[in-house]
Amino acid sequence: MAYDLKPFGKDYFDMTASELFRDFGRQIFSNLPDQKTIKTDINEKEDRYELKAELPGFSKDQIDISYENGMLIISGENNQVNEEKDNEGKVIQKERSYSNVKRMYSLNNIDEDNIEAKFEDGILSVDLPKTENNQRKVIDIK
Structure with a gap:
């Protein structure tokens, strides 16, 4: 058989x-799961958080950063469609076309008015100063 x-x-x-x-x-x-995620390091200092995120292949204008309700949100949209045509050959493999990434980080007690960010060589650096009132609110749930 x-x-x-x-x-x-x-x-x-x-x-x-x-x-x-x-x-x-x-x-x-x-x-x-999707391998297109934002790899991130976050260091806590006495007066601030320092976040470094890898966004290779993105330009500064393709990245959005916002902070709302204790959440830092980083998102990026990259469209690298190459419009050039090669009249002498054919495409065998095409992997660089479009990528969309988004990641959220829970960071409380942030001085929202003084957040600073810079983007250089594919690395996004965000400086998040802490507020003077670093005590977390404790709620007793019964």
């Missing part, structure tokens, strides 16, 4: 080792 073993609809017995691992990697990583 013969069995037809074709996981994911492919005949893995006829593939080379490199084709097998490349296809296996695509199967695994295509099912992971």
Whole structure:
């Protein structure tokens, strides 16, 4: 009795080792959550928070930063569609087209009027000074 073993609809017995691992990697990583996230470091100092976020491939005008109700929101929209056409060949692979990222950070007791940000070499730096009243409100829930 013969069995037809074709996981994911492919005949893995006829593939080379490199084709097998490349296809296996695509199967695994295509099912992971979106890898387009903002990688961030936040350091707390005595008088402020310092946030550094990686936004490679974005320009300053493609990034929005806001602070509202104790939440710092960073978002970016990058459209890198290349309109140039190559009359001598065809596109084999196209991965750089559009990316949209958004991340929210809960940071309380921030002096909203003195938040400063700068963007240089794909790194967004945000300085969030703390307010004088750094005590958190404690609510007893019964």
